[in-house]
Amino acid sequence: SPGPGYREPGLDALLARALAGGRLRVQSAPAPAAFHLIAVPTPLAEGRRADLSAVEAAADAIAPVLRPGDTVILESTVPVGTTERLAMRLAAARPDLAFPLRGGGSPPACVHLAHVPERVLPGRALHELVHNDRVVGGLGAGCAAQAAQLYRAFVRGALMPVDCRMAELVKLAENAFRDVNIAFANELAALSARFGVDARAAIALANRHPRVDILSPGVGVGGHCVAVDPWFLAQDAQDAAPLIRAARAVNDAVPWRVAAQIRAACARFAAPRLTCLGLAYKPDVEDVRESPAMAIVRTLLAEGLPVVICDPFVSEVPEGAVRRDAAEAITAADVVAVLVPHTAFRTLDPLLFAGKVVVDPSGLVRQAARQADTPLFV
Ligand SMILES: NC(=O)c1ccc[n+]([C@@H]2O[C@H](COP(=O)([O-])OP(=O)(O)OC[C@H]3O[C@@H](n4cnc5c(N)ncnc54)[C@H](O)[C@@H]3O)[C@@H](O)[C@H]2O)c1
DSSP, X not given: OOSTTOOOTTHHHHHHXXXXXXXXXXXXXXXXXXXXXXXXXXXXXXXXXXXXXXXXXXXXXXXXXXXXXXXXXXXXXXXXXXXHHHHHHHHHHOTTSOOOOTTSOOOTTOOEEEEOOOOOOTTSXXXXXXXXXEEEEESSTTHHHHHHXXXXXXXXXXXXXXXXXXXXXXXXXXXXHHHHHHHHHHHHHHHHHHHTOOHHHHHHHHTTSTXXXXXXXXXXXXXXXXXXXXHHHHTTOGGGOHHHHHHHHHHHHHHHHHHHHHHHHHTTSSSOOEEEEOOSSSTTOOOOTTOHHHHHHHHHHHTTOOEEEEOSSOOOOOXXXXXOOHHHHHHTOSEEEEOSOOHHHHTSOGGGGTTOEEEOTTOHHHHHHHHTTOOOOO
C-alpha cells in the first residue's frame, strides 16, 4: 500500500462484497491452503541491503501448515536468490516434506515455490492486478505452471513462465531502469541550470527526436520501490553495478541541491517566510516513505528556517513545521518551494505567486502560468 490511511479506489467495496459473500476470511495466523502468498514489506536495512525479516517471519508462520503439493508464492520484491533461500528455510522447518531444486526436477508431492513479483501502481491496483502481464518464476520443474493456475483465475494479461532467478531480476531491472532514467533527467536539470538553459524546455525539444524519451526532473526519488530496489540488485554484486550505484547517488543528491536553492532564496530576506508545497514522495499520494520532499523540509528545519507546509494528502508534518491551506500560505510567503507537483496545486491561481521568489524544480508554476496565459513573474 502507499502508506497509512491510504484507500485504494474501489477496494473497500470489493472487500465488503467478498466478506459478506463469505469468500474472504481474515485471521491472524496462516491456515492450511493449496496456495500461500507472501506479500510483506521488504525495506532497506543497514548497509543498503534488503531487510528480509518480514519474509522470513511469514515463511516461519506458513511452515507448520504446509502439506504435500501446496504452492508457496513470494510476491514481495526481493534480491536475486531469495526464492531459493526461502525454499531452504521451509525445508529446514519441515524435513518431513519434499522441496524442488532450482533448475532440477520437482520430487513427487513436493511443495512448489514461485516468485511472482507485483507490478501494480497504487491508485490503479485493481485494474492493473487484472490487466498487467506477470512473470511467474518457478523454482523447479512444474512450479511455474502450478503457480500460474492461481493467476489464470483473475489475470487477463499474459502470464510468462520463467525461472525464479529470472523473475527476481526482471522485477529489480524494472525499478532500476526507472531510477537510472530519472537520474539522467535530474543530472540534465543540474547541467542546464549551470549553462543557464531551461531544462524542461530542453527535454521537451530533445524528446521530439523519434528515439529519445527523457523523463522529468524533480526533487529526487522516493517511495519504497524505485529508491530502494536498485540496491537489491547491487547489494551482492557492487563491482558489476557502477551505473545503478551512480544513479542512486545522483538521485539521492537532488534533495540537498534543492535545499541549497531554497536556502539561497531565503537568504535574500532578513526574516524569510517560507512555504513548501508538498511533502509526499510523489504527486497525488499521501505516502511519505523515503520522500525527498520530507528530507528537504527536515534539512531546512534543522538549519533553523521556519517552514509552512501545504499538502492536501499528508496530515502529519515534521515537528517544528506548520501546516496551512495552500492559497493562504502562498499569499503570506516570501519564498515558495514547489516540492511535489500534486494535481491540486496545478489549479492554484498563478497570480498567487506574483512577487514571490519561487523554487520550482518540477516546473509546475511555469506550466500553470503558461496555461492561464499569465505573464511569468518567477
Ligand atoms: N504496493 C505496491 O504497489 C507494490 C508494487 C510492487 C511491488 N511491491 C512489493 O510488494 C511488497 C509488499 O508491499 P506493500 O506495499 O503491499 O507493503 P505494506 O507495507 O502495505 O505491507 C503489506 C502487509 O504486510 C503485513 N506484514 C508486515 N510484516 C509482516 C510479517 N512479518 N508477517 C506477516 N505480515 C506482515 C502488513 O501488516 C501489511 O498488511 C514489497 O516487497 C513491495 O516492494 C509493492
